[in-house]
Amino acid sequence: MATQEISIGDAGSKAVDGDLMSLSVGPSHPTTHGVLRLQIELDGDNVTECEPVMGYLHRGSEKIAENMTYNQFIPYTDRFDYLAPLSNNVAYALAVEQLTDIVIPERCQVIRVLVSELARISSHLLGLGVLGMDTGAWTPFMYTFTEREKLYTLFEELTGARLTTSYTRIGGVARDLPDGWLGRVNEFCNQLPKAIEDVEKLLTRNKIFIDRTQGVGVISKEDAINYGLTGPNLRASGVDLDLRKDKPYSGYENYDFDVPVGTVGDSYDRYLVRVEEIYQSIRIVKQAINNIPEGLWYSEDAKKIYPPQKGDILTSMEELIQNFMIVTEGPQIPAGEVYFQAENPKGVLGFFIVSKGGGVPYRLKVRGPSFCNLSVLPKLAKGCMMTDLTVILGSLDFVMGECDR
Amino acid sequence: MDTEQETHLLKQFEFLSKRPSADHSAYNCPADKLIEFSEHLLSKEGYDILKDVTAVDWLGEKVRFTVMYHVFSSTTYDYIRIAVDCLDNENPEVPSVVSLWAAADWHERETFDMFGIKFKNHPNLKRILMWDEYEYHPLRKDFPLAGIDCEFPGEDVADRVDVEVLSAPMMGGPFVSSCSGTSKKREPSAADQSWTEEKSK
Numbered sequence: 001m002a003t004q005e006i007s008i009g010d011a012g013s014k015a016v017d018g019d020l021m022s023l024s025v026g027p028s029h030p031t032t033h034g035v036l037r038l039q040i041e042l043d044g045d046n047v048t049e050c051e052p053v054m055g056y057l058h059r060g061s062e063k064i065a066e067n068m069t070y071n072q073f074i075p076y077t078d079r080f081d082y083l084a085p086l087s088n089n090v091a092y093a094l095a096v097e098q099l100t101d102i103v104i105p106e107r108c109q110v111i112r113v114l115v116s117e118l119a120r121i122s123s124h125l126l127g128l129g130v131l132g133m134d135t136g137a138w139t140p141f142m143y144t145f146t147e148r149e150k151l152y153t154l155f156e157e158l159t160g161a162r163l164t165t166s167y168t169r170i171g172g173v174a175r176d177l178p179d180g181w182l183g184r185v186n187e188f189c190n191q192l193p194k195a196i197e198d199v200e201k202l203l204t205r206n207k208i209f210i211d212r213t214q215g216v217g218v219i220s221k222e223d224a225i226n227y228g229l230t231g232p233n234l235r236a237s238g239v240d241l242d243l244r245k246d247k248p249y250s251g252y253e254n255y256d257f258d259v260p261v262g263t264v265g266d267s268y269d270r271y272l273v274r275v276e277e278i279y280q281s282i283r284i285v286k287q288a289i290n291n292i293p294e295g296l297w298y299s300e301d302a303k304k305i306y307p308p309q310k311g312d313i314l315t316s317m318e319e320l321i322q323n324f325m326i327v328t329e330g331p332q333i334p335a336g337e338v339y340f341q342a343e344n345p346k347g348v349l350g351f352f353i354v355s356k357g358g359g360v361p362y363r364l365k366v367r368g369p370s371f372c373n374l375s376v377l378p379k380l381a382k383g384c385m386m387t388d389l390t391v392i393l394g395s396l397d398f399v400m401g402e403c404d405r
Numbered sequence: 406m407d408t409e410q411e412t413h414l415l416k417q418f419e420f421l422s423k424r425p426s427a428d429h430s431a432y433n434c435p436a437d438k439l440i441e442f443s444e445h446l447l448s449k450e451g452y453d454i455l456k457d458v459t460a461v462d463w464l465g466e467k468v469r470f471t472v473m474y475h476v477f478s479s480t481t482y483d484y485i486r487i488a489v490d491c492l493d494n495e496n497p498e499v500p501s502v503v504s505l506w507a508a509a510d511w512h513e514r515e516t517f518d519m520f521g522i523k524f525k526n527h528p529n530l531k532r533i534l535m536w537d538e539y540e541y542h543p544l545r546k547d548f549p550l551a552g553i554d555c556e557f558p559g560e561d562v563a564d565r566v567d568v569e570v571l572s573a574p575m576m577g578g579p580f581v582s583s584c585s586g587t588s589k590k591r592e593p594s595a596a597d598q599s600w601t602e603e604k605s606k
Contacts, residue, residue: 055534062519063543067550099427225453225479228508239479246482336427339475339484341456352473354461365459365473375511404534 019043023386027056031390033130034400036374040386047389050381052374057404065364069330070096070170073364078164080368080402083126084119084345085165086155088402091342093168094249095351096331098338100171102302107295108172109251114288115158115167116250116342117281118185121192122151123345124232124274124281127397131271132203134394135212140199147195150188157181170331171306172298182289189282189289196278203271213268217380217392220265227376230369231347232273233396237265243343254291255284267395274397305331330359346370346399368402410450418442424488429475431486436499439489443474443502452476452485455506458513460520464546469494470522474502491522501527519544 026037035056041049061080065073077092078085090112097104129144152162157178159165167174203209219229224237234241242259244252260276262269298306307326308319335357341350347369354363373396381389411430415421420438424431434442446452457475470491477484491497501524502509513524514533521542524530531537540555541548 055532055536058534060543063548063550223507226507228455228506241479243482334427336425337431337486338427339429339457339486348456350457350475352457352459352475363461365457367457371511371515372508375508 020048025389027053031134031393033393033398036393036398036400036403038381038389040381040389042386045385045387047381047384047386050378050389052377054374054400054404057400059405061405062364062366065361067360069359070333070361071326071331073361074168075164075166078166080349080366080405081123081344081346081370081399082163082401083399084123085163086115086119086159086167087123087342087344088349089165089168090116090250091340091344091349092351093170094342095338095340095353096170096333098340099333099336099353099355100302100305102171102299102305104172104250104299105296106251106293108297108299110288110292111173111177111297112168112250113252113255114185114285114292116344117284117288118151118154120281120345121278121285122148122155124278125151127274127345128199128203128271128278131213131267131391131394131397132199132209134390135209137202137206137209140202143195143199143202147192154181154185154188157184169298169306170333171302172296176297182292185285186289189285192282193279196275200275204275210268212388212391213271213395214266215264216267216388217384217395218264218266219376219380223376223379224265227379228372229347229376230372231343231345232270232277233347233373235260236262236269236273238263243341243348247341249340249342255287257281257283267391270395270397302331305333326359332359333357333361341367344369346397346402347373349402366402366405368405370398370400370403371405374398374403414450418445424486426486429484429486431488433488433490436489436492439487440500440502440505442487443476443505446476446485447505450478451480452478452483454479455502455508455512456484458502458509458516460516460522460544462520462544462546468492470497470520472499472516472522476506496523497521498523498525500525501530503527518542521545 021042023040023042024037025040026032027035032038037053037056039051039053040047059079061076064076074089074092077088080088125144125148129141132140155165156162158181159167159174219233219237221238224234224239229237238261240259240261243249245259257280260273260280262273303322304326307323312319313323333355335355337354339350339352341348348367349369350367352365352367353361356362377392377396380392384392411423414432415423418438420435421442422433424433454477455474456477458472460470460472463469463471468490472489472491474487474489475484476487489499491499497520499522501513503513504526510529511533513527514530516522517524517530518532518534519542532539535543541553
C-alpha cells in the first residue's frame with residue numbers, strides 16, 4: 001500500500017544485516033495527511049523503528065511575527081491548523097488581549113465561542129471522514145464532506161473566505177454577524193445530527209472498522225500526560241482535561257456541555273471522543289444562538305488597539321488619525337510576558353508572547369497541538385503493523401500546518 | 406496560582422526569584438538548579454504536564470538567551486513559567502528536562518534548531534524543523550528575515566542524478582511596509598533589500 005522506496009545513504013546502511021528494511025513514507029503520501037515523512041524500519045510487516053521527519057511545511061511564522069504588527073499576523077494564524085482557522089484566529093486574539101486590560105463585550109465573546117465551535121465541528125468532520133478512509137471506508141468521507149461544505153458556505157458568508165478566514169481582530173472581530181446568518185447556522189445544526197448518525201451507522205458498529213481500530217495505537221494515561229498530549233487524543237486516554245471547562249476563557253463557563261472521555265486510549269476511543277465532541281459542540285452552538293446578546297462586536301474602549309468604524313473614519317478627523325496610527329504602527333500593546341492556551345479542535349493551541357510595548361511582538365512562540373501529539377508517535381509505532389500505522393496516524397488527527405509552523 | 410504558594414516556593418528555594426509576568430506566576434531559576442526545581446514541581450506540586458519549551462533572544466543585552474518553560478498542573482489547572490538564563494552567550498547551554506517530562510524531547514530539539522541552545526543530556530539533540538546540514542539558527546535576532554542563501558541540502562542527490570541542482574531563489578518572502586519615508590519606501594517590499602537576484606549575498 002505504501003509507495004516503497006529503498007532508501008539511500010545512512011538509512012540504507014542500517015538495513016544491511018538481517019531482514020530489516022528501511023522505508024521512507026512521505027512527505028507526499030496519502031497516509032501522512034500532509035507533508036509528514038516517516039522514516040520507518042520494517043521487520044517483515046512489523047515496524048521496529050519509526051522516526052517522523054518534519055519541517056517540510058516550515059514557513060518561519062514565529063520569525064515573521066516578530067517583523068509585523070499584531071493585526072498583520074492574524075492571516076498567518078489561519079495557516080496553522082488550516083482545518084479550523086477560525087479557532088486559531090480566536091486563540092490568537094485572546095492571547096494578545098491577555099497583555100491588555102480590554103474588556104471584550106459579551107456579544108463578541110459569544111460570537112467567538114460560536115465560530116470556534118463551528119470550526120471544531122468542521123475539523124472533526126474532516127477527521128472522522130479521513131479516519132474512515134484510512135481504514136478503507138470511503139462512504140463516511142462523502143457524508144462528512146457534504147456537511148463540511150455547508151459549514152464552509154456559512155463561513156464564507158460570515159468572513160468572506162472559506163478557508164483563510166482571518167475573522168478576529170485584537171479587541172473584537174472583523175465584522176458583525178450578517179442578517180439571518182444565525183438562523184442558517186441553526187438550520188445547519190438541526191440537520192447535522194442526522195448526518196453524524198449516518199456516519200456512525202457506517203462506522204461505530206462496523207466489524208471491519210472495529211477490528212482495524214480497537215486496541216490499535218493504545219496510549220496509556222501516563223504516556224498521554226508525559227508526552228504533553230492534548231485535545232481529543234488526551235481525553236481518549238482517560239484524562240478529563242478540557243480547558244474550556246477547567247480554565248474557561250471567552251465565557252465558556254456560561255455554557256452547558258459535557259466533556260467526553262475515553263477509557264482505553266486506542267484509535268477507536270479517539271474516534272468515539274471526536275464523534276461525541278461534535279454533538280457537544282452542537283449543544284454549545286445552539287446555546288450561543290439562543291442567548292446571543294445585542295451590542296457591539298468590538299471593544300469600544302480599545303482606542304489604540306481596535307480601529308474605528310469605516311463611517312467614522314470618513315467623517316471624523318480624530319478617528320482618521322487613530323485608524324492611520326493603528327494601521328501603520330500597529331495596535332499599541334503594553335509590555336509584558338503572557339502565555340495563553342485555547343482548546344482547539346486538534347488540542348491546545350498556545351501562544352507565548354513577549355512584548356516590549358508598541359505594535360510589534362518582540363517574540364511570539366506558537367505551541368502547535370499537532371507537534372506535541374505527534375511526538376508520541378515513535379513510541380506508539382514501535383511494534384505495530386505497517387497497516388496499523390495508517391490507522392494510528394488517522395486517529396491522531398494531526399495537521400502539518402501547525403506542526404511545522 | 407495564589408501568592409501563598411509563591412511565597413512558599415520562593416522560601417523553599419532560595420535560588421529562585423520572582424519574574425514579572427502579565428498572567429501566571431513566573432520564576433527566574435539558575436541553570437544548574439533547574440532539574441532540582443523541576444523535580445519538585447513535578448513530584449511534589451503536581452505540575453505534571455510540560456506545555457512548552459522555548460527561548461527568547463535578547464540581542465544586545467548582558468544575558469542573551471533565556472529559555473522559557475511552561476508547566477501545567479492537571480489537578481489545579483495552573484501554569485508556572487520558569488525562565489532560565491544561559492550564562493554563556495556564545496555557547497548557550499541548559500540542562501535537559503527530558504528525563505522528567507518526555508514532552509520536552511521535541512520542544513528542546515526545536516529550541517536547539519531555532520536558537521542554537523544546547524540541552525545537556527538530551528538523548529537525541531538534533532535539528533527538527535530545518536534540515537541537518539543547515540548552519541544557521543533562524544530565530545536568533547541577528548538572522549535576517551529574508552533568510553540567508555545556503556547550499557542545496559542534498560548535494561549527493563545532485564551527484565547521483567548528474568543534473569545541476571539550484572536552490573530556489575529567496576526573493577519575495579514576507580513583505581513589510583515602512584510607515585515613513587518616500588512613497589517608494591512605503592510600498593510593501595521584502596524586508597531585506599541589501600541583495601537582489603543579480604547581486605547575491
